[in-house]
Amino acid sequence: MEQAPQIQQAIDHLDVYGYCLLADLLPSDWCADFAAACLKLHAEEACEPHIVGDKHYQTLFGMMNRDDRTWRCASHPAAAAVARHFLGDGCRVVEACSKPTWPGAPHQGIHVDSAGRFVRVPDVPWMINSMWMLTDFTTDNGATGVVPMSHRSRLRGPPDDLDLDGPLVHPVTGRAGSLLLWHAGTLHMARAHRGASVRVGLNVAYYPPWFNNWIENGHQPVWPETYERMPAEMQRLCTGRQARHRDDAYESRR
Numbered sequence: 130m131e132q133a134p135q136i137q138q139a140i141d142h143l144d145v146y147g148y149c150l151l152a153d154l155l156p157s158d159w160c161a162d163f164a165a166a167c168l169k170l171h172a173e174e175a176c177e178p179h180i181v182g183d184k185h186y187q188t189l190f191g192m193m194n195r196d197d198r199t200w201r202c203a204s205h206p207a208a209a210a211v212a213r214h215f216l217g218d219g220c221r222v223v224e225a226c227s228k229p230t231w232p233g234a235p236h237q238g239i240h241v242d243s244a245g246r247f248v249r250v251p252d253v254p255w256m257i258n259s260m261w262m263l264t265d266f267t268t269d270n271g272a273t274g275v276v277p278m279s280h281r282s283r284l285r286g287p288p289d290d291l292d293l294d295g296p297l298v299h300p301v302t303g304r305a306g307s308l309l310l311w312h313a314g315t316l317h318m319a320r321a322h323r324g325a326s327v328r329v330g331l332n333v334a335y336y337p338p339w340f341n342n343w344i345e346n347g348h349q350p351v352w353p354e355t356y357e358r359m360p361a362e363m364q365r366l367c368t369g370r371q372a373r374h375r376d377d378a379y380e381s382r383r
């Protein structure tokens with residue numbers, strides 16, 4: 130399908146390097162409000178069961194159900210076009226998570242996504258992951274680091290001699306409202322936070338419809354009542370089974 134030049138460039142970049150950056154897609158003041166709302170959720174007792182992490186880095190699952198602003202990001206035409214290019218028209222949004230990192234955070238472990246028990250990961254994309262920068266992402270404040278072209282290596286983990294502070298791990302920086310997308314097989318991590326103020330990202334995961342979404346332990350399904358409220362384009366990206374609990378939505382792993 131013919132794409133706008135900016136989208137086509139992003140697709141080509143992701144294909145070759147394993148990631149791409151689409152700058153300044155959403156207004157920064159809208160992102161600042163959304164980031165503040167995410168941080169409030171991280172402090173709510175009701176969200177605790179769906180938060181993993183520590184005082185330096187957290188993941189809050191189930192953002193599709195918790196804040197409708199998530200839908201604007203997840204169904205953004207640029208994000209959907211890149212995801213559909215790699216995963217097909219039936220690709221779907223399976224989860225969106227809020228991911229703040231606070232000053233003092235060490236490097237997160239570098240990893241690939243949803244690789245399950247693969248010994249060598251496939252050489253076709255099985256997932257496209259993304260990160261909306263709800264605050265500016267800088268080299269100091271934990272901007273996501275990626276290893277360009279590592280999606281071609283088919284490794285399911287980093288080589289032992291990879292220096293996380295070395296030149297192979299490239300920090301992807303941008304202003305609030307920018308979008309990073311990557312191939313699940315690209316080695317990446319949240320980099321150490323050596324700055325002064327919190328970094329907030331909204332992570333949206335796109336999968337092909339044949340994928341068993343049980344694979345990521347924390348992922349939460351879209352609730353039926355959330356789905357009912359969604360605009361048509363968001364519904365089109367949420368063709369998975371709706372449910373309140375994982376066990377009712379996904380095929381369990383044996």
Ligand SMILES: O=C(O)CCC(=O)C(=O)O
Nearest residue numbers: 228272273317318319332
């Ligand atoms: O928070 C980040 O910058 C990285 C997130 C990440 O590694 C992931 O979503 O798999």
